[in-house]
Amino acid sequence: MDTLMLSRLQFAFATFIHFIFVPLTLGLSIIVAVMETKFVRTGDETYKRMAKFWGKLFLINFALGVVTGITLEFQFGTNWSRYSTFVGDIFGSLLAIEATAAFFLESTFIGVWVFGWNKLSPKVHCLAIWLVAGASNLSALWIILANGFMQHPVGYVMQNGRAELGSFFEVVTNPYGWNAFFHTVTGSWALGGFFVIGVSAWHLLRKQNIDFFTKSFRIGAGFALVFSLLVAVVGHRQGNIVAEVQPAKLAAMESHWETQKNAPMYLLAVPDPANEKNSVQIGGIPSLLSLMAFNDPGAEVKGLKDFPAEDRPPVTLTFSAFRVMVGLGTAMLILAVLAFIARHHPEETSHKLLKAFVWAIPVPYLALQAGWAVAEVGRQPWIVYGIMRTRDAVSPIAAHQVGISLAAFFVVYILLASLDIYLLAKYARSEPH
Amino acid sequence: MDLGTIWFILWGVLWAVYFILDGFDLGIGTIMPFFAKSDDEKRIMYNAMGPFWDGNEVWLITAGGVTFAAFPKTYAVMFSALYTPLMFLLFALILRGVSFEFRSKVDSPGWRKIWDTCNFLGSFLPALLLGVAFANIFKGLPLDQDGILHGNLLTLLNPYGLAGGLLFVALFAHHGALWLAFKSEGDVHDRAVALAGKLWPVVAGLVVLFLVMSLFMTQLFANYLVNPLLFVILLVAVAGLVLTMTYRKAGRILASWGASAVLIGSAALFGVVGIFPALLPSSLNPAYSLTIQNSSSSPMTLAIMLGVALVFVPIVIAYQIWTLRTFRHPVTKADLDYEEAY
Numbered sequence: 094m095d096t097l098m099l100s101r102l103q104f105a106f107a108t109f110i111h112f113i114f115v116p117l118t119l120g121l122s123i124i125v126a127v128m129e130t131k132f133v134r135t136g137d138e139t140y141k142r143m144a145k146f147w148g149k150l151f152l153i154n155f156a157l158g159v160v161t162g163i164t165l166e167f168q169f170g171t172n173w174s175r176y177s178t179f180v181g182d183i184f185g186s187l188l189a190i191e192a193t194a195a196f197f198l199e200s201t202f203i204g205v206w207v208f209g210w211n212k213l214s215p216k217v218h219c220l221a222i223w224l225v226a227g228a229s230n231l232s233a234l235w236i237i238l239a240n241g242f243m244q245h246p247v248g249y250v251m252q253n254g255r256a257e258l259g260s261f262f263e264v265v266t267n268p269y270g271w272n273a274f275f276h277t278v279t280g281s282w283a284l285g286g287f288f289v290i291g292v293s294a295w296h297l298l299r300k301q302n303i304d305f306f307t308k309s310f311r312i313g314a315g316f317a318l319v320f321s322l323l324v325a326v327v328g329h330r331q332g333n334i335v336a337e338v339q340p341a342k343l344a345a346m347e348s349h350w351e352t353q354k355n356a357p358m359y360l361l362a363v364p365d366p367a368n369e370k371n372s373v374q375i376g377g378i379p380s381l382l383s384l385m386a387f388n389d390p391g392a393e394v395k396g397l398k399d400f401p402a403e404d405r406p407p408v409t410l411t412f413s414a415f416r417v418m419v420g421l422g423t424a425m426l427i428l429a430v431l432a433f434i435a436r437h438h439p440e441e442t443s444h445k446l447l448k449a450f451v452w453a454i455p456v457p458y459l460a461l462q463a464g465w466a467v468a469e470v471g472r473q474p475w476i477v478y479g480i481m482r483t484r485d486a487v488s489p490i491a492a493h494q495v496g497i498s499l500a501a502f503f504v505v506y507i508l509l510a511s512l513d514i515y516l517l518a519k520y521a522r523s524e525p526h
Numbered sequence: 527m528d529l530g531t532i533w534f535i536l537w538g539v540l541w542a543v544y545f546i547l548d549g550f551d552l553g554i555g556t557i558m559p560f561f562a563k564s565d566d567e568k569r570i571m572y573n574a575m576g577p578f579w580d581g582n583e584v585w586l587i588t589a590g591g592v593t594f595a596a597f598p599k600t601y602a603v604m605f606s607a608l609y610t611p612l613m614f615l616l617f618a619l620i621l622r623g624v625s626f627e628f629r630s631k632v633d634s635p636g637w638r639k640i641w642d643t644c645n646f647l648g649s650f651l652p653a654l655l656l657g658v659a660f661a662n663i664f665k666g667l668p669l670d671q672d673g674i675l676h677g678n679l680l681t682l683l684n685p686y687g688l689a690g691g692l693l694f695v696a697l698f699a700h701h702g703a704l705w706l707a708f709k710s711e712g713d714v715h716d717r718a719v720a721l722a723g724k725l726w727p728v729v730a731g732l733v734v735l736f737l738v739m740s741l742f743m744t745q746l747f748a749n750y751l752v753n754p755l756l757f758v759i760l761l762v763a764v765a766g767l768v769l770t771m772t773y774r775k776a777g778r779i780l781a782s783w784g785a786s787a788v789l790i791g792s793a794a795l796f797g798v799v800g801i802f803p804a805l806l807p808s809s810l811n812p813a814y815s816l817t818i819q820n821s822s823s824s825p826m827t828l829a830i831m832l833g834v835a836l837v838f839v840p841i842v843i844a845y846q847i848w849t850l851r852t853f854r855h856p857v858t859k860a861d862l863d864y865e866e867a868y
Contacts, residue, residue, distance in 0.1 A: 145866075156627035159580065160620040166590055167616055170605025174673070177605075181598020182823045186831055189591035192584060193838040201581035201842075201849055207866050208577040208853060255598075257824040488606035489674050498613045505617060509624055516631050526865065 097487045099495040100172040103502060105469075107164050109462065110506045114158035114513070116461050119233055119278060120285020120320075121151045122226035124312060129219045143309055144222070145210075146525040147289065150517055152207065157513045159200070161506070172495065176476050176486035182257045183249055183264055184239050191235035198228035233281075234274050241270020243477050244468065245338045256480065269334050273468065276331050279324040280464065283425060284457035286316030290432050291454035292521045294447040297440045305525055307439055314436040317429040325422060328464075329385070335471075336386035339478060340395045341404060342471035345411040347382055349396050356382040356394035366408045369398055406473045414466035421460035428453050529828040530803075530818035533596040536835060537805065538798030540592055542791040544585035545656070545694075546701075549790055550783075551579040553702020555622065555649025556695060558642065561706075561721060565635075567714055568642065570857045572626065572868040574709035577853045579626065581846055583619070593805075595831050599821035600805040603673035607806075608659055610679045615655045622648025630868055653698045654691040658682055661690020661736075664797035665744045666809030669816075676810065686743045693732040697790050700725040704774070704783040711856040719774060722782070726771050733767060733793070745807075746800030756799055763792035 094102075125148045132140035166188060169177050177185070205213070206221040213221070242249075248263030249256040258264070293310040296302055336343045343349075348364040348371055349356060360376030380390035387394070397405055432450060435442040476483040554571050562568040594601040605612055621644040629641040665686050668676040675681075700722055707718035737760075740746045750756045766789030773782035801807050805821060808814035822828065861867060 153627060153631070156624055160623035163583075163587060163619060164616055166587060166594075167605060167612060170590075170594065170601050171609050171612055172606070174602035174606035177594060177602040178599050181594055181601060182827045185591065185594030185596075185598055185601065185823070186827055189588065189595035189831060190834055192588040192591040193834060193842065196587060197581065197584045197838075197842045198845075200584045201846055204577035204580055205849055205852065208864075210866060211864065212852060252824070258827045258830070261826070261830050488602075488609075489672060490606055490609050494609050498609075501613070501617060505620065509620070512628065513624075516628065520631070 094492065094496070096490060096492045096495055097484055099492055099499055100487050101483065103172060103495060103499045104168055106499070106506070107161065107168060107502055108465075108469075110510055111158065111161040111165060112462060112465060113458065113510060114154050114161065115233075116277075116281035116284045116458070117154045117288055118151070118158045118229050119281035120283070120316070121147060121154070121288060122222070122229050123282060124285050124289060124316060125151055126219070126222045126226045127312060128309075129222050133215050133219045139305055139308060142525050143305065146305075147309070148206075148222070149520055150288075150292075152203075153513060153516050153520060155203065157509060160509075164502075172488050172490070173476070173486050174488035176481065178255065179481055179486070180242070180256050180477060182255065183242055186258070187235050187239035187242070187264070191232055191239075195228045195232040195235060199225050199232060202228070230278055233278060237274040237277060238265060238267060238270040240468075241267040241273055243475075244273070244472055245269035245334075246477050246480055251480075256477065269338060272327060272331050272334055276324060276327045276464070277461070279320045279327055280457065280461050283317055283320035283324055283429070284461060286313045286318075286320060286429070287425070287450075287453055287457050289313030290317055291451050294439065294450035295522065297442075298444060298447050298451070300440065302525055303440050307437075310432070310439045311436045314429070314432040314439075317425070318433040321422070321425045321429040325426065328422065332385060333388065336394070339471070341397065341400045342406055342411065342467075343386060344395055344397045344400070345406045345408045345471055346415040346467060347394075348408055348412040349382060349394060350398050351396040352393065352399050353396065354383065354391055354393045355380040356386075356392075358382040358385065362412075364408045364412050366405075403474065406471045411467055411471040414463045414470065418460050418463040418467060421456050421463065424453075425457055425460065428456070529825055529832065530822050532832065533592075533822065533828055534798075534802060534805070534818050536832075537589070537592060537596065538795055540585065540589040541660075541798070542794040544582075544589050545698075545794050546787045546790050547582040547585055548579070549653075549698040549701045549787075550705035551575045551582055551702070552649040552653045553698035553700065554706055555645045555702070556653060556699050557702055557706075557721065558649075559646050561703075561717070565638065566862060568638075569630075569862050569868065570710055570714055571706060572629065572645075573857045573861055574706050576626075576868050577849060580623075581849065583623070586619075592831070592835075596823055596828060597805055597816070597818075597821045598823060599673070600816045603669065603816055603821075604663075604806055607667060607669060607673060607675035608682075611655050611659055611682060615652055615659075618648045618651040618655070620648075621645075622652070626868055650695065653695045657691035657694025658687040660694075660794070660797060662687045663806060664690070664740070664746055664801060666807040666815075668810050669806065669808040669814050670810060671814050673814075673816070686739050689732070689736050689739055693729075693736050693793070696725060696729045696732050697786075697793065700729045700770075701783070701786045701790060704770070704779060704786055708779045708783055708854075709857055711858065715856070719779065722774055726774075729789075730767060733763070733789075736793075740797075740800075744800070746797060749800055749802055759792050759796050759799060763789055763796060766790075766792060 125144050128140050129144040132144060202221045202224040206225060209218050209221060245267060247267050248260040250259040289309055290313040293306040293313060296306040348362050350369055357377040357379050358381035359374040362371045363373040365372040382394055383392040384390045472478060474482050476486040554575055558571050562571060625641040625645040629638055662682050670676060703718050703722040703725060707715050710718060766785045770782045770785035770789060773785055803818045804815040806816040
């Protein structure tokens with residue numbers, strides 16, 4: 094394999110592992126902050142114990158999120174130096190703002206929160222977790238605005254062979270970036286809800302600490318329902334934006350080959366990119382694709398054949414990842430409704446349902462990973478949509494250097510991620526103090 | 527002063543602040559296997575860094591991010607040309623980061639031993655690598671016109687690079703010993719002060735060695751000869767070196783640590799000022815060097831980023847000082863019994 098392919102694999106792998114830990118950080122930080130606020134408001138010690146129990150899980154998860162995040166910043170320089178030179182003006186600024194305005198806040202106050210239970214007043218201590226939660230989500234905003242520039246470059250001028258800043262305002266109000274941020278954050282908060290529901294259900298099945306885990310379950314169920322709904326609404330809007338600014342990605346998401354009005358959506362399709370068609374397509378619902386993409390059943394949807402082969406993203410992967418995301422998102426909505434109905438007395442719910450909640454913990458994780466696979470694989474062959482190809486972005490380094498580092502990432506990350514998940518499981522099953 | 531020069535100075539200052547702040551964490555991690563006699567003593571060391579290390583490490587992220595934003599070409603070449611050492615640095619920092627969180631999560635001596643080893647390697651290696659890398663940058667890297675490094679990891683391990691590496695390890699170990707002394711009491715405090723006393727001559731010797739080598743093996747003094755006022759930086763460094771010893775002997779440990787911080791900051795700035803206006807001097811041909819002129823972002827980006835830095839960096843400094851003050855008390859037995867402690 095060449096430097097390009099190895100670098101792509103390394104980036105994909107490092108990002109995939111990083112993103113196992115990020116969504117729970119975004120969602121659970123808010124949930125822990127809500128719990129501690131309830132403690133400060135009511136003085137009910139159960140809420141304090143809840144903040145500590147869920148906070149411990151948050152911290153175990155947070156550690157891997159932080160250390161794997163450093164890799165991503167380094168990698169733009171180490172493996173994608175031509176890209177870095179090309180977009181540093183804009184992309185680099187957003188990363189630098191993320192560090193100064195958000196990451197500092199998050200990393201400083203996490204220490205304050207962990208070590209400050211006895212040193213600070215309850216209100217100031219509660220403020221610390223809100224700062225951590227707010228800053229984590231603010232971090233996500235800057236990172237996704239940076240990604241938004243790769244997806245839908247705006248506010249730049251081509252000068253000196255580089256994309257230089259033309260309008261900072263346009264860069265930070267990029268509609269693609271903002272919507273992708275809301276899509277990611279609502280998904281992550283729903284994930285946080287499902288995590289709390291699942292772990293609580295595990296304890297409730299064993300009839301232990303019923304009051305503690307009922308209260309937790311109730312908060313989790315609220316989060317899961319509200320944000321499973323919102324993530325779908327925002328996701329629909331994301332589809333509209335993609336249809337408008339990344340038509341080739343949209344066509345790949347649906348494996349849609351021929352440009353047509355009243356485009357149908359197929360319940361089942363099997364892409365056959367080699368022959369530029371679907372080998373199987375069953376259950377076509379007329380005009381549904383046009384309606385979903387443009388909110389107009391008569392709208393024309395561009396097909397993949399309208400794009401030169403070298404400008405098309407990998408169809409099968411984009412298509413499958415999109416189906417997985419939508420399918421799991423639907424499952425989340427159904428489970429969230431069931432959890433919401435059961436929220437007052439979850440311990441009296443059928444064992445089967447409680448077990449289902451435990452087993453549902455990975456569902457939003459897979460949905461979010463699949464969603465990002467759609468966004469990133471569907472962006473190919475571009476690193477900056479329409480203006481720079483991924484193959485032109487890679488560093489002038491030797492393939493063996495990347496091969497060795499990729500192997501090292503593989504070993505170290507799998508090991509650390511497994512240990513972290515083991516610790517999460519261990520502490521999730523422990524009894525609250 | 528033009529925007530490029532302002533950003534050059536900020537770039538140097540950010541790296542210097544990173545070395546000062548994470549320096550004490552890396553130093554404590556480096557001395558731990560030789561210092562701690564028991565698990566409790568190790569825990570005192572971990573908890574002396576506990577509330578701070580994560581926030582300190584963000585200065586590295588910021589220094590990297592600012593290099594990316596203000597000098598994209600420098601960022602691109604610095605990170606790709608130094609691919610292998612940077613990967614070592616990265617893995618070391620990853621292992622260090624998780625060691626804090628993982629160490630106390632399983633109650634088994636074997637498990638703790640693993641993470642103690644990771645914390646040591648994750649502290650010692652970054653100190654060494656950062657020293658080697660920056661010494662090589664100060665001396666000039668064999669970069670061609672395309673920013674490709676003509677050499678490998680061994681090229682960097684030349685006598686000057688190694689001197690820089692050892693200097694950083696010694697500076698950080700000394701700095702860490704002082705921070706540990708400040709954050710501990712009783713026997714650990716006394717021994718930490720004594721260790722700083724033993725390390726001080728090593729630091730002083732390496733500072734002198736590095737300066738002499740810089741005189742003969744680099745062009746760093748050229749700027750100083752053009753503008754002798756710059757020698758103030760060296761005077762400040764010497765003052766830091768002397769004061770850290772006198773304050774320590776007077777029992778004023780925080781002041782001694784502060785003087786050590788001044789020494790580390792001025793040592794970093796000594797080199798940065800020496801290479802101005804280049805950020806990455808090329809040893810093959812000065813025309814290949816990456817400078818403010820040929821590697822900076824557009825004026826608009828530099829101006830906006832300056833606004834961002836002027837607003838947020840003082841805020842960051844304010845809350846980090848508040849954090850240091852809030853957790854300034856020595857780590858006690860009660861702190862080790864605290865359920866959230868490392």
